[in-house]
Amino acid sequence: MKLSTKTRYGTRLILDLARHHGDEPVTIGDISKRQDISVKYLEQIIRPLKKAELVASTRGPKGGHSLTRSPDKITLGEIVRVLQSSDVLAECVSEPEKCLRSSDCCVRIAWQEATKALYEKLNSITLTDLLTYEDRGVGFPEDCSSLGADKT
Amino acid sequence: MKLSTKTRYGTRLILDLARHHGDEPVTIGDISKRQDISVKYLEQIIRPLKKAELVASTRGPKGGHSLTRSPDKITLGEIVRVLQSSDVLAECVSEPEKCLRSSDCCVRIAWQEATKALYEKLNSITLTDLLTYEDRGVGFPEDCSSLGADKT
DNA sequence: TTTATTCTAGACAAAAATATTCTAGATTAT
């Protein structure tokens, strides 16, 4: 159920671009230094982001990468969908035809609902939101301490 | 971001027990036939469920497994937390100390919020709910067709 | 008391997915 490091690193990558939105394009080398992620890996991660047109690049000296939209128009949901190779909780959610039982499987519907709830939250968080929390020294509005809910 | 097959099979396992709640204990062999999952794998999956005291077992002939609580007192959230080896979206959510950046990482808070939203949904779905939907021939109350939300 | 049935525990092996690097270019400002 973990997000891949590709997704997590990619989020940091794009957040780095967000911090420099409006400035000169940012090079992979710079991001690598700031985020402490290898150049080679970043090159790999940025490809799907370009393909999805979240990021645009220019080659040659003075080249680099930048966001195609302002940070308040990009959500975490979008980033996760682009980078996460399996972007639903179970294969049967996105491809019911691959499971023989899907037609009358009540569990499948539950995974679907849960996936939906997850994306509703992710879609509600923009890059700007993250930068704002960062400025405030972190600490989201809501309380996040109790994850396991009915554990108690 | 996918749930492991252990979690998915385990959910079917426990749902099978739920269908026979109140009857004689159910053997792994029976579940294996009905769910089409190997005996050996089921034996492995049922261990953590026993440890978490969701399932109780008796040995010997006429032995088998049964739920320790009624199906309306067991939620999907609980099952996922027990079976899913990584039960949060990112390691830093449950173990912030493992990440150097965690103290001022705004992304971590976002993954935490998203994990929370996911469990709120999972915790709200009981085994009884699933059986009910099954009886009705599936079809949850809400519409589940659009997952990718801001995709459109 | 023996036997067949059933669960239990841990180790092991195989397969799949993920993470990461490498090699060889292609562009382009200076």
Add this chain to the structure above:
DNA sequence: ATAATCTAGAATATTTTTGTCTAGAATAAA
């Protein structure tokens, strides 16, 4: 021209997940 930068695909390494095997323990019933 050349140095800086991005691009593409292949190749490798690592980790995680999936699944099986071996050996044993408990117990109901004959």
